[in-house]
Amino acid sequence: MSVQTGTVLSSSSTIKKKSLFYLGRKKREQLGRTLAFTIMCVLGFFYAFPFYWTLNTALKTDKQVYTWPPTIFPPTPQWINFQLATDAIPFWSYMRNTFVICALVIIGTVVSCTLIAYGFSRINFKGREALFIVYLSTIMLPSQVTLIPLYIFYRKLGWVGTILPLVVPSYFGSVAYVFMLRQFFRTIPNELSDAAFMDGASDFQILWQIMLPLCRPALATIALLTFIGTYQDFLGPLIYLTNQAEWTIAIGLNMFKNMNYQDWQLMMAASALSMMPMLILYFFTQRTLIQGITLTGIKG
Amino acid sequence: MALSASTVSYQKRIARQKMIRGLLFISPAILGFFIFTLIPVITSLYYSFTNYNILQPERWVGLDNYLSLFQDDYFILSLKNTLFMVVIGLSIHLTFDLLVALLLNVKIRGISIFRTIFYLPTITPVVASAVLWLLIFNGRIGLLNSALNLVGIAPVGWLTNPDWTKPSYILMGMWAGGQTILIFLAGLQDVPTEQLESAELDGAGAIAKTWNITLPSISPVIFYLMVLNLIGYFQIFTDAWVLTSTREGGAGGPANSLLFYSMYLYQNAFQRFKMGYASSQAWVLLIIVLIATFFLFRSSGWVYYRSEDR
Numbered sequence: 001m002s003v004q005t006g007t008v009l010s011s012s013s014t015i016k017k018k019s020l021f022y023l024g025r026k027k028r029e030q031l032g033r034t035l036a037f038t039i040m041c042v043l044g045f046f047y048a049f050p051f052y053w054t055l056n057t058a059l060k061t062d063k064q065v066y067t068w069p070p071t072i073f074p075p076t077p078q079w080i081n082f083q084l085a086t087d088a089i090p091f092w093s094y095m096r097n098t099f100v101i102c103a104l105v106i107i108g109t110v111v112s113c114t115l116i117a118y119g120f121s122r123i124n125f126k127g128r129e130a131l132f133i134v135y136l137s138t139i140m141l142p143s144q145v146t147l148i149p150l151y152i153f154y155r156k157l158g159w160v161g162t163i164l165p166l167v168v169p170s171y172f173g174s175v176a177y178v179f180m181l182r183q184f185f186r187t188i189p190n191e192l193s194d195a196a197f198m199d200g201a202s203d204f205q206i207l208w209q210i211m212l213p214l215c216r217p218a219l220a221t222i223a224l225l226t227f228i229g230t231y232q233d234f235l236g237p238l239i240y241l242t243n244q245a246e247w248t249i250a251i252g253l254n255m256f257k258n259m260n261y262q263d264w265q266l267m268m269a270a271s272a273l274s275m276m277p278m279l280i281l282y283f284f285t286q287r288t289l290i291q292g293i294t295l296t297g298i299k300g
Numbered sequence: 301m302a303l304s305a306s307t308v309s310y311q312k313r314i315a316r317q318k319m320i321r322g323l324l325f326i327s328p329a330i331l332g333f334f335i336f337t338l339i340p341v342i343t344s345l346y347y348s349f350t351n352y353n354i355l356q357p358e359r360w361v362g363l364d365n366y367l368s369l370f371q372d373d374y375f376i377l378s379l380k381n382t383l384f385m386v387v388i389g390l391s392i393h394l395t396f397d398l399l400v401a402l403l404l405n406v407k408i409r410g411i412s413i414f415r416t417i418f419y420l421p422t423i424t425p426v427v428a429s430a431v432l433w434l435l436i437f438n439g440r441i442g443l444l445n446s447a448l449n450l451v452g453i454a455p456v457g458w459l460t461n462p463d464w465t466k467p468s469y470i471l472m473g474m475w476a477g478g479q480t481i482l483i484f485l486a487g488l489q490d491v492p493t494e495q496l497e498s499a500e501l502d503g504a505g506a507i508a509k510t511w512n513i514t515l516p517s518i519s520p521v522i523f524y525l526m527v528l529n530l531i532g533y534f535q536i537f538t539d540a541w542v543l544t545s546t547r548e549g550g551a552g553g554p555a556n557s558l559l560f561y562s563m564y565l566y567q568n569a570f571q572r573f574k575m576g577y578a579s580s581q582a583w584v585l586l587i588i589v590l591i592a593t594f595f596l597f598r599s600s601g602w603v604y605y606r607s608e609d610r
Contacts, residue, residue, distance in 0.1 A: 043400065044417045
């Protein structure tokens with residue numbers, strides 16, 4: 001008893017001692033917060049400014065691009081540049097190609113990953129965990145190792161020059177997303193699906209009627225991340241889309257850059273337009289996306 | 301006896317049924333594993349011992365490809381450039397991203413706005429942002445040289461001077477670190493507040509708290525990001541390719557100072573159609589990545605796991 005009171009007393013006396021400091025500490029904290037805020041504002045400015053510069057340059061005349069000092073704000077915005085840029089390259093056709101590939105890949109990824117993750121999480125069969133570890137370990141493999149044999153394989157199939165090499169693999173699952181969905185499926189109590197199973201529901205019914213409604217946020221995240229990844233993909237289209245009519249916006253934009261090194265205002269207009277779908281998407285889905293990134297990031 | 305035997309066989313039947321159902325559901329993964337991973341990996345190893353230009357059948361050359369790799373100046377250069385990015389570039393990027401995350405974690409106002417801004421470059425298509433940085437780095441009209449001019453500093457050849465290309469490339473990468481910042485931030489928000497508070501009562505300052513409590517608590521996150529990015533940095537391709545590729549199809553920048561491993565591999569495979577040679581490059585890459593990851597794991601004694609995480 002006496003010992004206890006002793007500790008209480010001594011600890012309360014330390015608090016009293018510190019409380020002399022207390023105002024100073026609080027002020028210091030305030031100061032630290034203001035300092036952090038200021039640094040963030042400066043950094044934020046540097047992060048955001050290139051976007052402004054893209055738009056600013058896209059709206060300049062070809063002369064203004066090269067004038068010194070640089071125009072911070074174009075006096076007469078040249079909206080026509082967007083028209084000129086999309087006429088200089090078959091911009092909308094590249095865009096359409098990109099969206100077709102994205103749509104097909106999203107469908108493939110979401111469907112196959114859902115099925116695979118269901119198998120790896122909800123059906124308890126022998127050797128499941130061992131199989132999953134082997135499957136998971138393939139994520140460490142640099143894609144360069146399989147690049148050449150796959151190219152030769154697709155070439156033999158006559159797929160080089162088509163979108164098939166970019167689309168078909170997504171129908172066989174993607175390790176990272178299977179992992180993410182499996183984590184999600186495991187949080188759903190077994191009782192739910194067991195009861196349905198006893199009532200004679202099939203796996204597909206359980207998946208469709210019980211699991212999927214609960215996993216909508218996870219599926220949305222996967223669809224989003226797949227869209228972003230496919231939209232940005234460069235190496236795949238560079239290797240396989242040998243026919244210019246099939247090019248995606250990433251390839252088209254790089255080629256535009258290679259051909260047209262002087263017309264910065266047009267290049268920036270095309271660049272800005274190609275950023276648009278991503279930026280719009282980002283503003284509408286920010287919460288889902290950020291949750292997904294931190295989820296896959298931490299638990300990955 | 302009869303009852304228990306039938307129970308056993310019933311259980312066996314259930315187990316077998318489960319096995320079939322399970323394998324059916326994961327069958328895309330099993331097929332995909334064989335078609336897109338295992339068979340290509342083995343074939344790639346085989347090709348690495350051959351000369352193969354696609355048009356003619358491959359010819360076995362034994363270790364020739366591997367031996368000539370290490371006499372190939374471009375290969376050595378591309379390996380050095382890549383290692384520079386993996387060691388120096390990655391350290392700078394992770395330190396910077398961690399600092400930004402720490403600052404964001406000081407519960408400042410408008411944190412969600414800052415988060416949005418920092419993540420924006422990550423969402424930007426890589427080709428578009430590389431084209432944008434070409435303009436920023438441009439020697440004559442670029443933003444950076446314009447800013448330097450303003451304060452009276454002589455222009456820098458950001459992408460034309462071989463001594464400057466790597467710092468420029470690292471700078472561009474710093475801009476695109478939003479994903480790492482977000483992952484750090486999520487880790488920071490899991491740091492136990494009780495410990496921070498009790499340290500504060502003991503009179504620990506902000507730096508001491510960060511060093512002794514925050515950093516050990518997020519060391520698993522730091523380690524995870526190191527492993528993930530290590531593999532990623534060995535595979536650098538798109539942004540460096542877009543920055544340096546020319547109309548003639550070359551890439552690598554001045555004096556090949558931005559010629560990275562995957563770029564040289566791509567050139568050998570898809571521009572010169574030296575499939576065997578490029579396959580040996582791919583295998584050397586695999587071995588290097590495995591060794592690097594192994595040593596990273598071996599030296600992970602500093603990673604601190606909270607007991608509840610085990």
